[in-house]
Amino acid sequence: MIRHKDFAAVLGIRRIGKTSLVKVTLNELPDYVTLTLNLGRLGSKKSYPMETFSKLFLEGAAEFLRKYTFAGKVSKIIANRLGVNPEDILELNWLKISVKLREFKTEDVNEITRALDSIARDNKKGLVIFIDEVQNLKKVNGFDIGSFFHDIYEWCENTVIVVSGSVVGVTEEILNQVEEDKPFYGRKFFRIKLERFDETESEEFLRRGFEEEGIKVKEEIIDEAVRLFDGIPGWLALFGRSYSYSVKHSHPIDIRVVVKEAAKQVSKEFTGFLSNSNSPRRYAEIILSLSRLGNKGTLSEIRDVMNSLYKENIGDSRLHELLRTLVAYGFVIKSGKGKYSLPIDLPSRLGLKHSAKMWLKRMP
Ligand SMILES: Nc1ncnc2c1ncn2[C@@H]1O[C@H](COP(=O)(O)OP(=O)(O)O)[C@@H](O)[C@H]1O
Ligand SMILES: [Mg+2]
16 A cells, blocks of 8 residues: 555554554664654543644654654754754654743644655655554544545545544544545545454464463463463563563563453553543443343343443433444444344453443442
């Protein structure tokens, strides 16, 4: 896609390997240089000021300028825009930069992007702008997403955009919006959906990893890991790393320790989601109702459990709406028409339930 100058969108749940896939790909394309905007660094708040985005953008730009010294000139352009010295940009001297960031707007971002595009072209390189966790762009107040994408489309012939998105629903919204906006002339983002490894791939992944580490691991342990982590590369990698480390330090750990560690991460993410949502209580109740139903159920089953167990009086259309959001964030899986389930991997199930329980306990 990059070689064909197509824009690409890598979609899939958290820890499925989106960032890794893009980074590995870019490493193998020596004729391209990359500007990475890591929006995954934004937290779970509902909105952020433009300044927060500007900061991330400058971080990406500074990394670019340090890595590709031929682009040094661009630091002058940025420095001029902000009224600081070029060294302040390269060294990210926030003391100097921060006060000026308030003036920094989408047009400035566009101008710098154009400069990067043209300097890459002068050096016979293509430019890839990688926007990691692009759905977070929606949270930035005052950033004009349409203008940013269209400016690149119109003025940066040498540039390709690659985005990743964990919240597939919101990412699709952004992509559709950008594609429907007028001057995009039918240019499309090509979607790549990353799925979990199947059992064979998971096994292979662990075997090869342990082999590289020079470690012998019993079949049962590999089988159990494959079962508990449901083909999610991030969990398999976490398990592989922790297990190798523990064996090398001659105190092999129980797989449950890793599950717990992973569940903690999910719990933290879900609590972050709840803290910033309008109906945290109801979201928590949905998770626990699903759990009560044996981890899966239809909309009406969930409704009945919620209404009796938590004395709610929720209607189908509201419940449907809440479920849709949980599905968009990957906290609930839609397994058929009107059918829902909790994610299959154990860390997600444990983490979600733990977070939901704690929420209801703390906020009776
Ligand atoms: N194909 C792969 N081979 C080896 N490790 C992988 C692969 N995909 C992902 N990983 C590992 O899984 C973890 C999560 O991957 P990441 O790319 O950060 O996921 P995402 O960006 O989708 O959240 C990382 O630690 C990475 O090292
Ligand atoms: Mg990522």
